[in-house]
Amino acid sequence: MPARPPRPRASLLRSVATPAALLAAVLLTVTPVSSPAQQAPAAKVNIPQIPVPQILAEVETSINNRDVATAAMLLDRVLQRAADGEKMPAGVDLNRLRLTAATVHFQTQNFPRAVTVAEELLKTRDVSLAMQGEARMVLGLSLALQKKYAEAIPVFRAAEQSMSHRDKALLYGAMSAQQAGQLDTAADAYTRLLSTAPRDRDWADAALSLISLRIQQNRLADARSGLTLLRTDLAQVDNLSGLNILSLQLGDALLNASDAAGALTAYRTVLDKAELLRQQALRTRRLETEIERTKTLTRADASQIDSVRRAQARLDQIKAATAEIEKLSNYDATLLFRLGTAFQQRGGAWEAALVFEDLIKRYPTAPEAENAWFGLVRACSDAGRFEKTNQAAERFLNAYPNSQYGAQALYLAALAAGERKLLSTQLDFLNTATRRFAGSELAEPMALMKANALFTAGRFGEAGDTCRDYLAQYPSGKFIEDATYLGAMAALADGKIADSARQIETYLAKYPDGRFVPDARYRLAATDYGQQNYESALRRTEAWLADFPPGNPQRGEVASLQGDILAALGRTDDAITAYRSALDLPLSDDQIGYVLDELTRLYQTTRDYESAIAVWENFAREHPDHPFVINAAYWIARLNSRLGRTDQALARVSEIARRYIKDPARDSVERLLVEFAAMLARPPRAVAGQPRPPAPTLDELFKRVDILLLAGDARQSPTAQARALFVEAEIASFRKNPRRQGELLDRITALYPVDTLPPGILGKLGDHLLAKGDLDLARACYTRIVAAYPKSIFADFGYAGLGQLALRAGNGEEALQQFNNAIDLAGARFKLLDATLGRARALLLLNRLEEARDLFEQIAGNRSWRGEATAESVYSLGQIFLKRGTPEDLAQAQARFQRVYISYKKFVPWVARSYLAGSEAFEKLGQTQEAVNTLYEMLRDKRIAELPEAATARERLASLELRLPATSAAASAPQS
Numbered sequence: 001m002p003a004r005p006p007r008p009r010a011s012l013l014r015s016v017a018t019p020a021a022l023l024a025a026v027l028l029t030v031t032p033v034s035s036p037a038q039q040a041p042a043a044k045v046n047i048p049q050i051p052v053p054q055i056l057a058e059v060e061t062s063i064n065n066r067d068v069a070t071a072a073m074l075l076d077r078v079l080q081r082a083a084d085g086e087k088m089p090a091g092v093d094l095n096r097l098r099l100t101a102a103t104v105h106f107q108t109q110n111f112p113r114a115v116t117v118a119e120e121l122l123k124t125r126d127v128s129l130a131m132q133g134e135a136r137m138v139l140g141l142s143l144a145l146q147k148k149y150a151e152a153i154p155v156f157r158a159a160e161q162s163m164s165h166r167d168k169a170l171l172y173g174a175m176s177a178q179q180a181g182q183l184d185t186a187a188d189a190y191t192r193l194l195s196t197a198p199r200d201r202d203w204a205d206a207a208l209s210l211i212s213l214r215i216q217q218n219r220l221a222d223a224r225s226g227l228t229l230l231r232t233d234l235a236q237v238d239n240l241s242g243l244n245i246l247s248l249q250l251g252d253a254l255l256n257a258s259d260a261a262g263a264l265t266a267y268r269t270v271l272d273k274a275e276l277l278r279q280q281a282l283r284t285r286r287l288e289t290e291i292e293r294t295k296t297l298t299r300a301d302a303s304q305i306d307s308v309r310r311a312q313a314r315l316d317q318i319k320a321a322t323a324e325i326e327k328l329s330n331y332d333a334t335l336l337f338r339l340g341t342a343f344q345q346r347g348g349a350w351e352a353a354l355v356f357e358d359l360i361k362r363y364p365t366a367p368e369a370e371n372a373w374f375g376l377v378r379a380c381s382d383a384g385r386f387e388k389t390n391q392a393a394e395r396f397l398n399a400y401p402n403s404q405y406g407a408q409a410l411y412l413a414a415l416a417a418g419e420r421k422l423l424s425t426q427l428d429f430l431n432t433a434t435r436r437f438a439g440s441e442l443a444e445p446m447a448l449m450k451a452n453a454l455f456t457a458g459r460f461g462e463a464g465d466t467c468r469d470y471l472a473q474y475p476s477g478k479f480i481e482d483a484t485y486l487g488a489m490a491a492l493a494d495g496k497i498a499d500s501a502r503q504i505e506t507y508l509a510k511y512p513d514g515r516f517v518p519d520a521r522y523r524l525a526a527t528d529y530g531q532q533n534y535e536s537a538l539r540r541t542e543a544w545l546a547d548f549p550p551g552n553p554q555r556g557e558v559a560s561l562q563g564d565i566l567a568a569l570g571r572t573d574d575a576i577t578a579y580r581s582a583l584d585l586p587l588s589d590d591q592i593g594y595v596l597d598e599l600t601r602l603y604q605t606t607r608d609y610e611s612a613i614a615v616w617e618n619f620a621r622e623h624p625d626h627p628f629v630i631n632a633a634y635w636i637a638r639l640n641s642r643l644g645r646t647d648q649a650l651a652r653v654s655e656i657a658r659r660y661i662k663d664p665a666r667d668s669v670e671r672l673l674v675e676f677a678a679m680l681a682r683p684p685r686a687v688a689g690q691p692r693p694p695a696p697t698l699d700e701l702f703k704r705v706d707i708l709l710l711a712g713d714a715r716q717s718p719t720a721q722a723r724a725l726f727v728e729a730e731i732a733s734f735r736k737n738p739r740r741q742g743e744l745l746d747r748i749t750a751l752y753p754v755d756t757l758p759p760g761i762l763g764k765l766g767d768h769l770l771a772k773g774d775l776d777l778a779r780a781c782y783t784r785i786v787a788a789y790p791k792s793i794f795a796d797f798g799y800a801g802l803g804q805l806a807l808r809a810g811n812g813e814e815a816l817q818q819f820n821n822a823i824d825l826a827g828a829r830f831k832l833l834d835a836t837l838g839r840a841r842a843l844l845l846l847n848r849l850e851e852a853r854d855l856f857e858q859i860a861g862n863r864s865w866r867g868e869a870t871a872e873s874v875y876s877l878g879q880i881f882l883k884r885g886t887p888e889d890l891a892q893a894q895a896r897f898q899r900v901y902i903s904y905k906k907f908v909p910w911v912a913r914s915y916l917a918g919s920e921a922f923e924k925l926g927q928t929q930e931a932v933n934t935l936y937e938m939l940r941d942k943r944i945a946e947l948p949e950a951a952t953a954r955e956r957l958a959s960l961e962l963r964l965p966a967t968s969a970a971a972s973a974p975q976s
Contacts, residue, residue, distance in 0.1 A: 052092065053092075055078055058070075072101065072104040072107075072108055078097060079101055095121060098120060099121055101117045102118040102135060102138045103138055106138050114138055115142045115143060118135045118138045122136065134165070136155050137156075139155050140156040140172055140176070141172060150182075156169045156170075156176060157169070159173075160173070167202070170189050171202055174193065174209065175209070186213055187210060187217070190207075190213065199233045204237045205314070208246060211223050211227055211250065215253055220250070220254050227250060238283050239317065239318050240279055240280045240283060241321040247267070251264075251267040251338060254266060260347075261346050264339070277322065280322055330368060333362075333372075337356075337375070339355050340356045340359065341375065344378065344379055344382070353380050353392075356372045357376055360373060360376065370399075370400050370403055370405065377413055378412050378413070382416055386425045390413075390428065397432075414429035414433065418452070421825065426449075427454070434450065448470060448479045448482060448486075457824075461490070481507075485507050485514075485516045487503060489523070497527045500527055501524060501528075504520050505524070521543075521544050521547075522558050525537045525540035529564060532568070535569075538565045541559075544558050553586050557582075560579065560587070560595050560598075563595070572606060576599060576603070579595050589627065596615065599612065610643075613636055613639050616632040616639075617636060620632040630660065630669055631668065632656070633653050634675050637649040638675060646679055650679055650680070653675065654708035657672055657709060658714060662717040662719050664756065666758070667792040670758060677727045677734060681701065681735055698737065701728075709723070718752050719757065722758075726760075729741045732744060749777060759785045763798065765778075766797060766801045769781065779802070782802045784798075785797055786798035786802065786821075790825070795826035796822040796832075797830065799825065800819065803816075806818060807842060813842075815842040819836075822834075823836070833865050833869055837855075837872065837873070839855055840876065844879070849880050856873040857873075870904065872907075874899050874900050875900050875913060875914050878897045878900070878914065878921075881893035891921075894918055894921040896914075897914040897917050898914075901918070901938075909947065915944075916935075916949055916953060919931040919932075919934040929964065936957070938950075
């Protein structure tokens with residue numbers, strides 16, 4: 001009796017009945033395994049039919065031994081017998097056998113056979129939903145691994161219906177869609193996966209893929225959101241190297257899209273090389289351990305098999321990427337350059353400068369260093385650090401004398417300096433650029449920029465020469481019209497009126513439809529006016545107003561010029577009409593101020609004060625918030641005062657002043673308050689036939705100030721209170737009471753912090769404190785002016801005061817810069833003499849004698865500056881000649897000193913110094929007797945006796961007399 005075939009063990013039946021168990025039989029390597037279909041056909045022999053349970057037992061044994069090829073062959077035999085009509089034993093589920101067969105064929109990488117079996121299974125009617133999900137995963141993966149991505153997509157989409165396979169189906173569906181070029185479909189799948197899947201390594205991989213996809217689609221905002229999401233769970237990311245590269249790619253894309261803030265965020269997430277390699281090594285070891293652990297498992301389903309395959313591929317990619325990063329010596333330098341560029345584009349110029357400086361310091365030979373130098377120059381310039389810009393440019397050109405960015409760096413630095421009105425700095429940059437990069441494509445625009453800078457700096461002759469050089473060097477240049485016209489304007493500004501007119505006519509002939517034609521015709525009228533050709537000038541303005549449309553922005557300026565011409569012709573009424581028409585047209589604030597002042601002047605010449613008051617009243621009413629409203633109050637008060645309406649004037653002034661008295665930024669209030677103080681301090685007018693009423697006391701006037709200015713909530717404002725005290729100090733000054741004035745200024749200093757004070761009061765306080773020798777408080781006042789109110793009309797107080805402090809400290813360079821700022825930046829509205837004299841003193845301190853001499857001669861020759869400044873300037877000129885020391889210079893020095901003690905006797909300190917210096921000059925000339933006589937003459941002046949110079953004179957006199965014969969010394973001595 002033949003042996004009965006062995007009965008299937010319960011474990012085998014359970015494995016056949018449970019898809020998850022059979023699907024767990026996998027090969028965990030990517031090495032292809034030959035399937036029976038791929039092997040050579042065996043010779044046909046008659047083999048007895050083996051019972052199905054025995055075959056299934058062998059299948060389980062093969063699976064346990066990881067011989068999936070045999071398992072696949074045996075399962076195909078069973079399926080074929082079932083297809084041939086053989087009835088399966090009880091407990092054997094044919095659909096589960098099909099699923100197991102599809103899975104093991106997938107394991108052997110016999111993907112076509114896996115597809116066939118899985119499709120047959122899915123066509124069967126009685127397949128459970130769970131089994132359908134597993135079959136679809138096998139089918140989808142088998143199609144995808146044959147690169148049939150488009151066919152795999154709908155299979156994975158259907159697999160999403162299975163809750164146990166949804167996350168994997170979404171992941172593989174997204175990957176297939178991405179490979180098929182269906183980017184929107186892929187992005188949708190990744191997005192749905194990330195919103196629901198557990199945060200594991202597959203989730204992190206999906207996030208990386210979605211970010212990469214969004215960058216590819218140029219949907220950068222979505223990519224940023226994805227990166228932000230991923231960084232909330234970085235522990236799941238195995239491929240840190242890939243994440244860093246992706247962050248760099250995103251940052252670059254955002255930077256190209258002008259989203260500098262987003263780029264900066266992306267770059268800041270990138271690790272430096274050392275830290276990246278350290279962290280990546282830890283994660284690589286973790287991934288390797290996980291892969292080895294999973295390989296020891298006997299059973300896994302198709303998606304788990306592919307997860308291991310992908311993990312191994314990810315590991316290979318990580319190792320390759322890490323090896324490449326290790327080779328990159330400039331990895332960190334590249335990152336720093338990107339960060340600096342992002343800071344620069346975002347507007348963080350100083351942060352960019354610090355990053356570029358760090359790059360240059362740490363990686364001076366990196367390929368990015370040259371670009372970093374250029375970035376540093378540009379960043380320092382944009383940050384307004386012009387001294388550092390200059391230093392950086394010099395260092396850049398020393399490091400890379402032939403850099404392709406040299407000219408561009410200097411051009412940008414010059415442009416930024418010009419925008420900030422730092423003209424000397426701008427010219428330094430341009431001169432360096434044109435000298436070192438004459439052949440650059442930027443040489444032409446820089447030549448015109450230089451001409452403009454010279455013109456703006458008031459160096460009109462040089463500006464004209466530069467324009468002519470441009471026209472000669474670039475006869476077909478891009479800026480021929482600009483250079484032609486700018487040259488004409490330079491001649492006009494330089495006072496060469498006839499030459500300017502000729503150049504303007506040339507321009508009009510060459511460019512009849514040019515950009516500057518309206519201005520050119522206006523300037524021709526102005527040149528006629530400047531040459532006193534008033535009739536011709538008038539005809540030109542009339543023609544201009546007739547030829548150009550009412551909307552031309554220069555119309556108001558032309559009407560104003562017409563007013564000037566008519567006033568010069570003595571046609572006062574017509575001039576007033578022209579000026580009033582100009583006020584109805586567009587004008588700059590400076591032009592409005594000029595027209596209002598000219599109207600006021602003309603009305604005053606005709607003694608028509610009422611009309612002048614009406615002009616200012618109308619302006620104040622129509623422009624209640626205009627800065628000139630305070631000027632209006634000033635003139636309304638002054639003109640009403642001339643008409644004897646002091647009380648009315650005071651009421652109007654105080655009404656307007658109270659609007660702005662609490663606002664320290666309204667710096668013109670101080671000008672109004674000075675006029676207010678002058679009106680209050682003025683003695684009351686006598687009434688005909690009656691005795692003149694007594695003048696109010698200071699205390700009575702101060703009470704009136706309190707009533708008129710500190711009404712309502714102004715009384716609680718520190719700024720308003722300080723302004724009221726300032727008015728009281730001015731009243732004391734007008735009343736010739738300097739002691740009381742000083743007390744009031746000291747009170748302001750004691751009661752109110754500098755940040756509550758307006759610039760006009762700060763300037764007055766600074767000068768008061770400087771005179772007292774309280775240098776720290778004076779510095780605080782001056783610094784506050786230039787820091788908080790650089791555009792104020794009183795800004796020159798701050799710069800000039802800081803210059804005086806620098807002189808006292810012996811810092812000539814700092815002093816010169818501050819005095820230059822007072823003139824160049826602040827316009828020196830109040831401190832022109834102080835600033836000019838300060839510049840001369842600073843130049844003398846720096847031993848720049850020729851420059852100092854020019855300024856001292858300018859001061860000494862200015863009639864409007866006659867006084868102590870003249871005495872000091874003449875004395876200083878003597879000192880310059882004395883320093884030179886030649887006999888001719890010593891004679892010149894002696895002449896200057898003698899001029900001081902003869903012509904400027906009232907300025908005793910300068911007289912005393914001039915006597916001493918004159919004696920020194922005589923001594924150096926070998927004229928000892930004259931030196932002695934000069935000192936005796938000095939000591940006879942009783943005003944000098946208490947000055948320190950007197951003691952010096954006595955000491956020097958005693959020394960000199962020892963060199964003289966006794967008779968000569970006795971003859972020189974003063975007689976009692």
